[in-house]
Amino acid sequence: MFHLVTIFVALAVALLNKCQADLISDFCVKSNNPTLCTNTLRSDPRSKGADARGMATIAIKKAEEATQASINVAKSLLNSGNKEIISTCIENFSSAVANIKECESLLNRRDIGTLRSIGSTALTDVGTWSDEFGANEPPKLKEASGKADTFVQLLLIIANSL
Template sequence: MTRIVLLFVLLSLNYHSHADLIADTCKKSEYPDLCNSTLRSDPRSAKVDATGLARIMLEAALTKASTTFNQAKKLLSKTTEPVLKECLTLCTDNYKLIIEEIPKAIQNVGSDNSEAIHQADLALTDVDTCESIFSEEPNKRKSPLTANNNVVQHLVAIAEDILASLG
């Protein structure tokens, strides 16, 4: 009986230490609420170190980037307006790059964190380019991708924060 209680206590301490790792990691992030909700929604987060948390965050960014790419393609297929078509074409081109860059970042997490950050920076630049094309004159308009672009940017930025803390 004592062994069962001891095992339960040890497992409970292990869970709390990982929960604290998530809380501590996210507290240092620029977007702590998104960080917490993303990591706590992934069951793998409870069993990994900070390197694993960075990888999970980049995987979440890749998933959202893929969703955004598909949304941009869908909008592009439905529009006949030339300027909007041009903007969405640029965004789909940029998201093709993002969907290549984030896996390269993931691949380098833990082995070459500076390269992982570099690839993540490239993805951030491409998201920013997609968003900013809509605000260029003379055809300034509201981007239909703003919400998704923001989430991709924030997820990548959180991953970069985690990677930077690893040294």
């Protein structure tokens, strides 16, 4: 009897881990950077055992961190020759951070429709600046904003599953 219970518990744990891995894969395969998405979620201890709402909370935090990092990169590139365009980038990223922060309270209130709308606005804010640069986009800023874009997009992917 003891062996039967042990086997049952082992199978249940294995199945739970597989389901969790599938949840991460299900979300990340839809993102614009599945490798970054998957590696980030799998390495975050909060994702272990998290449901879709838990994953949304992680995505919100990662989106906020990555967008704030984009602001920091933009500020480091600021000079007299690019002041106008970098200032616009900083404004857009700052707007995105404010919208992302609002998403957390919307998720907590289970206002998923508004969360999707505000998340879409944040995604637009993150992506808008690159049109200004065209081919002259600074590589550091392109990389930073790409990460922000991935995590805001992930938030929307998860929100659409709620």
